[in-house]
Amino acid sequence: MDLDGASRNLTVAALLTLSGGYLDAYTYVGHGHVFANTMTGNVALLGINLSAGEWAAALHHVPPLVGFVIAVFVAHLLGLAAQRGWMRHTAFASLIVEIAFLCVAASGLVGASSAWLIPGISFVATLQTLSFTHLEELSYTSVMTTGNLRRAAQKLFVGLIPRYDAGALHDSALLATISFCFLAGAVAGGLVTRLVPDIALWGAVLLLVGAFAEIVRRAWRRAGNGGDGGGEAAQTA
Secondary structure (H helix, E strand, C coil), rough: CCHHHHCCCCHHHHHHHHHHHHHHHHHHHHCCCCCCCCCCHHHHHHHHHHHHHCCHHHHHHHHHHHHHHHHHHHHHHHHHHHHHCCCHHHHHHHHHHHHHHHHHHHHHCCCCCCCHHHHHHHHHHHHHHHHEECCEECCCCCCCCCCHHHHHHHHHHHCCCCCHHHHHHHHHHHHHHHHHHHHHHHHHHHHHHHCCCCHHHHHHHHHHHHHHHHHHHHHHHHHHCCCHHHHHHCCCC
């Protein structure tokens, strides 16, 4: 099955991006104003705390940065393994790892200490965004909005000036939708974490399981329709 190809659609990208915003809000609201995904925010808050001499608060922003760097290293190793044919479907495998980690964390079986939870979420979320990089033929990221917003605006203006370009406007709409999904995920994550903090993490699990199921559904459908032609039909389903 073409699991990687089946992930390049708006439904999967929207669910992954919703989970990205949700997790950032969950850790920020519920775990000491630290972002799980947005490293720009963590670096800015680290600098602000350092400038104020708030050393303990500053240190809280270091673990997610460590988790981020480790995830980049692991993603590099997975890429090398895929190039050598040692491992297939690395993106799908990274999604399974993320779901498994969040299920363990949400269950409360090993506690909910920020010391391991924050860098752990940062690790699996970064691994996800480095693995799922395309929506149709567009590059995007599911754990931050700056790049998505910039490219949505660029595509919008290209589509209108100096002449109408339907393709560019289509791309702009896709990227704008993804950016809105991050916002919606953050709103949901913030609300749920404030209302039911003990079970809030299950919300992210549900979103990721939804993405998992959608990838499998599309891959099976494409396989059943027989190759590329069926894949194109399924891509629009």
